[in-house]
Amino acid sequence: MSQHSIPTFEATKLRTIFGFLLGSYGPQYWWPGGTPFEIMVGAILTQNASWSNVEQGLARLCSRTPLEAEAILSLSSDELAECLRPVGYFNLKSQRLQAFCRAYLKARGLDGLRTLETGELRRFLLRIHGIGPETADDMLLYAFDRPVFVVDAYTRRIFQRLGVLTGSEGYETIRHGVETALGQDVGLFNEYHALIVRHGKEVCRIRPLCTQCRLRESCPWT
DNA sequence: TACCAGGAGAAAA
DNA sequence: TTTTCTCATGGT
Numbered sequence: 125m126s127q128h129s130i131p132t133f134e135a136t137k138l139r140t141i142f143g144f145l146l147g148s149y150g151p152q153y154w155w156p157g158g159t160p161f162e163i164m165v166g167a168i169l170t171q172n173a174s175w176s177n178v179e180q181g182l183a184r185l186c187s188r189t190p191l192e193a194e195a196i197l198s199l200s201s202d203e204l205a206e207c208l209r210p211v212g213y214f215n216l217k218s219q220r221l222q223a224f225c226r227a228y229l230k231a232r233g234l235d236g237l238r239t240l241e242t243g244e245l246r247r248f249l250l251r252i253h254g255i256g257p258e259t260a261d262d263m264l265l266y267a268f269d270r271p272v273f274v275v276d277a278y279t280r281r282i283f284q285r286l287g288v289l290t291g292s293e294g295y296e297t298i299r300h301g302v303e304t305a306l307g308q309d310v311g312l313f314n315e316y317h318a319l320i321v322r323h324g325k326e327v328c329r330i331r332p333l334c335t336q337c338r339l340r341e342s343c344p345w346t
Numbered sequence: 347t348a349c350c351a352g353g354a355g356a357a358a359a
Numbered sequence: 360t361t362t363t364c365t366c367a368t369g370g371t
Binding site: 166167170171172173174175176177178212213216220253254255256257258259262274276277278317318320321324325 | 350351352353354355
Binding site: 174181 | 365367368
């Protein structure tokens with residue numbers, strides 16, 4: 125399947141998977157924590173990092189300065205990196221977070237960004253250095269309540285095991301395919317991504333059979 | 347001791 | 360255009 129061909133995702137299958145996850149884990153009440161700005165900061169910090177590390181970094185940052193764009197930019201990149209040390213990639217994320225804060229203020233903050241149509245807002249976010257498709261979609265869905273399906277490594281893994289994906293599909297192909305199949309449902313996308321992450325953490329990351337997965341008797345893909 | 351986590355961008359092939 | 364490399368702490 126090439127990046128440019130549009131696969132047909134079975135809505136029934138996608139909803140069956142969702143129902144299984146929701147029945148197994150219940151609502152996840154994402155995003156964990158805070159204001160839209162905090163959610164956007166968290167989305168940057170959690171790139172290829174565990175949320176527990178992000179929480180430690182956020183706590184250090186909040187103990188140093190208010191969690192606001194102006195305050196974050198008032199720190200030197202080294203000072204910010206030191207706050208973010210527990211997150212990992214702290215030098216990288218210090219620069220990415222400040223790049224985001226500059227763009228955020230230039231766009232007149234939350235009020236300015238909220239006036240943008242979803243596609244326009246997505247393009248704005250993707251132009252910021254350090255914000256790729258998954259981070260942008262996390263922000264769109266969880267900070268702006270826009271109907272966007274977030275694709276992450278867990279999504280690819282689970283959908284591939286279940287035969288929804290072949291493994292060669294690109295990010296936009298998967299996102300567009302799921303959105304087309306399920307319709308523009310913010311609540312559904314919010315819960316679906318959160319449940320996929322929850323299950324991804326439960327199921328062994330390496331072995332196909334996970335002895336720690338509490339669903340191992342009924343889980344259809346382990 | 348290894349391995350990898352709610353990725354993204356640059357460099358190399 | 361596609362693949363590989365780099366960034367880095369903390370938990371298991």
